[in-house]
Amino acid sequence: MKRPRIKFIKNRRGTAHRAVINKIYSQKRSDPSVFKKLANSFVWSMKGLQFAFVNERSLQIEAGMGIAAVILAAIAGATPLRWMAIAFSAGMLVICEMINSAVEMVCDHMVKKRYDKTIEIVKDIMSGTVLLCIINLSAVSLFFIVIPLVQKLIAFIVR
Template sequence: MASLFKKFVAAFSGLVSACKDKSIQIQLVFAVCVLIFGWIYGLNGEEWLWIISCIFIVILCEMVNTAIERLCDLVDLRINPKIKYIKDLSAGCVLLASFYAVVIGCMILKGVLR
């Protein structure tokens, strides 16, 4: 049981660390803005499900991207084409998730999901 507790402590520590990262803080600011807008706009249950899912996907991708970038920096801080490729691929994941979130947001605004 103590081992399980330690795992949860480590996981929560990871969440706290993530919230201190500038890239993730930017995503959290956008998330709060979207949540405020959704509240003002009067989203229905299905729309909230889509919005919250998009927020989680983007933040999760940003957390994984940050972890990959930090790991790559531990391996080599010099310019390395292989590490650049890994970092670019990871950043592309965040960009793709963000595009997905924007598409869903536009569909909700246009009433497609209503």
């Protein structure tokens, strides 16, 4: 992929500074290179998702929790609003875990093998964020899936 040319633009004082001219804004919408760039961005995003799901065990477990919640919601006969809450909670859990994994990789790369208290705090905060998402998904699942399933089971037994 060709990089945009760097042009030197003089500011008001007359000193030169570099500015990358973004071709996307200067080209027409029908220009195929704009769509090619968008397609490349999509491919890179999919590679990132693939890397995360293949290499992060916790992400696999949490995605499994989300899938289980959706399947149980189907069994419980969830309303569209409940479906939305469950899907949003499961999605937020996966998103937070991916952000947590990325931050941990950057932190580990920055400090290599030495200990840094600030990095420990950053990683703990990110881990806490994931924990809150797990608690949220668990609470939503309890209220919107488990309780209706128990009610259906009780109604079935009472008959």
